[in-house]
Amino acid sequence: MTARFLLPFxxxxxxxxxxxxxxxxxxxxxxxxxxxxxxxxxxxxxxxVTEADMPDPTGTGLRRAxxxxxxxxxxxxxxxxxxxxxxxxxFVLGLIIWIVVRYNKYxxxxxxxxxxxxxxxxxxxxxxxFILLIIAIPSFDLLxxxxxxxxxxxxxxxPGGDTFLFENDFPESRMVDENRHIEVxxxxxxxxxxxxLESDDxxxxxxxxxxxxxxxxxxxxxxxxxxxIGGRSRVGRKPILGLxxxxxxxxxxxxxxxxxxxGYQWGWAYSYPDFGDFExxxxxxxxxxxxxxxxxxxxxxxxxxPAGETVRVITTGRDVIHSWAMPAFGVKIDSIPGRxxxxxxxxxxxxxxxxxxxxxxxxxxxxxxIEVSVVSRPEFEAWVDEQREFNGLEPLFxxxxxxxxxxxxxxxxx
Ligand SMILES: [Cu+2]
Numbered sequence: 001m002t003a004r005f006l007l008p009f010x011x012x013x014x015x016x017x018x019x020x021x022x023x024x025x026x027x028x029x030x031x032x033x034x035x036x037x038x039x040x041x042x043x044x045x046x047x048x049v050t051e052a053d054m055p056d057p058t059g060t061g062l063r064r065a066x067x068x069x070x071x072x073x074x075x076x077x078x079x080x081x082x083x084x085x086x087x088x089x090x091f092v093l094g095l096i097i098w099i100v101v102r103y104n105k106y107x108x109x110x111x112x113x114x115x116x117x118x119x120x121x122x123x124x125x126x127x128x129x130f131i132l133l134i135i136a137i138p139s140f141d142l143l144x145x146x147x148x149x150x151x152x153x154x155x156x157x158x159p160g161g162d163t164f165l166f167e168n169d170f171p172e173s174r175m176v177d178e179n180r181h182i183e184v185x186x187x188x189x190x191x192x193x194x195x196x197l198e199s200d201d202x203x204x205x206x207x208x209x210x211x212x213x214x215x216x217x218x219x220x221x222x223x224x225x226x227x228x229i230g231g232r233s234r235v236g237r238k239p240i241l242g243l244x245x246x247x248x249x250x251x252x253x254x255x256x257x258x259x260x261x262x263g264y265q266w267g268w269a270y271s272y273p274d275f276g277d278f279e280x281x282x283x284x285x286x287x288x289x290x291x292x293x294x295x296x297x298x299x300x301x302x303x304x305x306p307a308g309e310t311v312r313v314i315t316t317g318r319d320v321i322h323s324w325a326m327p328a329f330g331v332k333i334d335s336i337p338g339r340x341x342x343x344x345x346x347x348x349x350x351x352x353x354x355x356x357x358x359x360x361x362x363x364x365x366x367x368x369x370i371e372v373s374v375v376s377r378p379e380f381e382a383w384v385d386e387q388r389e390f391n392g393l394e395p396l397f398x399x400x401x402x403x404x405x406x407x408x409x410x411x412x413x414x
Contacts, residue, residue, distance in 0.1 A: 053328050054293060063327045066347045068236035068252060069145055070330030075237040076138050079245075081391050084131065140190060146330070146343055150233030150252035150310055157226045159409035162219040166212040166228050176230040177208040183251050184214060187225045194227075229253060247262065252346050255312040261320025263315070263335035263357060270303055275384045278391040284367045297354040299371040306380040309347040323359035326372060330357055350374045 042394050053064060065071045102108065168176050178181060181274060182204060197216075203264045205213040210231070220226060229251045236249035262269040267283040282299040292300040305311045315324045317337040325332040331344040355370040375383070381397035388395060 008370045022414065030089075032215070045103040053351060055297070055354070061065055065328065065330065065352070065393045066349045066351075067329045067331075068248075068250065069142075069345065070328060071248060072142060072145065072235065073330045076142060076197055077225065080138060081239050084135065084413060087304055088131075117377050121193050123195045144413060145235055146333075148233070149312065149342075149344055150229035150231065150235065150254055150346070152229045152233050152251040152253040154227060154229045154253045157228070159222055159225050159264075160220060162216040164186065164226060164228060165217075166214060166230055168206075168208075168212050168230065169259070170231070174232055176232070177207050179204065180234060181232055181251070182212070182230045185227045185229075189223050189225055246372045253310050254343055255310040257305070257309065258312040259305065261303075261313060261315045261324045261335065261370075262318055263324065263361070264318035264369050265320065265362055265367070268299070268357075268368060268370060269318075269325070270301075272384070272387075275396060276388050276391070276393050278387050278393065280387070282369075282371065294354070296354065296366060297369050297371070299369050302352065302371040304373045304375060304380060304383045306377045307350045307378075308346075308373045312344050314340050314342050316340050321359050322357045322361045322368070324355075324370060325358035326353055326355035327368060328355075329372075330352045331355075334359055345375055350376065 026124065033204070053066075055063060061075055062077060065074045101305055103111070137203040151170065152169075153167075155164075155166060166176075166182070170176065179199055184202055186195045186197055194207050199215050203215045203217070205215070208393075216226070231251050231254070233252045234249050234252075235252050236243070238249050239245045257272070257274045260271045260273060267281050269279055269281050271277075271279040274370040282303070284296060285293045285294070285298040285300050313331065313333070313376055314338060315333055317335040319337065321337070322335040323332060326345070329347065331345055332344055333341050333343045335341065351374055353372045353374065355372075357365055357368040357370070359365075361368075374394060385395040385398050
């Protein structure tokens, strides 16, 4: 072996060392500084920044997931895609090293002259087929979740009693007929604390019948309410292969409202068909009005939605194809002229979330950000009334009984 032969190995080892030693501390510190700067800048400009939703310039992983769909996407990436691609990379690296060591002209001066090996060729055709199948099956599941409107019906029962009736008024094919289609939560009305009851804390009778009876093992103490959600839209990370990891899946309620996002060159127009005939534009916020980290992420107007409710998103394009994308929600859906695309999101975490048009749509593609502000229901209603007033419409919520004015839950049970 000569020095010429060792050279590639030495440089590879040096590169690996640099990659291993450099980042941990330096990157973590840089990230913390950026977060700090943004928080300070935001305090000055009165813009609410959710630190966790900031794209981190030194980050290497995915951004935080705040919806059950995004959680499942992350889970799929972390437990299936990532191990798979690491395995493949190391396997190929091993093969390369083996070939370099074993079959270089010093170690193997007289090569054998043959071609074709049936067994090897069958294996290298079949193994990738299996790898693609392993990736494909859970990803079909994800596509289905993103595309199918959740159908959960949420009913709140008054304090007292131990027996509750749940109207199972779904079409027959979607009827609640298993334990996993029902979740019972006990709510402390004084503190608002919620406890999801275990399946042996209650009994259910009448699965598949139009009326279900839920009987608690212990009567409900005064000051406690029960919330029942029934439906088949169970979403969120599940144990790998049904065995490993915690089950964070839950039944997601049917949408209570719709937002329509229309992409155009170069911005987004939003309307809220459930709350009156108004529409507003969201363009990129000028750079001098936002912290530099939010440049090209903050918009002149934000989409405001209530926390803890399912929002249906419909989207279209006015000129060319755009794409409405929100990483924290696991949403990315094309906005196509002449066609409506539909998806949904559900999050309980209030805050501001940032995304960008994700379809190359022309010269200013990089300048049409998407900003969503998730707020409490009362704040949302105040915002709706503000928008209506701005557009010369009567208020919808203020001064009225909020429950009576809330739009009927739109149910789409496809
Ligand atoms: Cu675009």
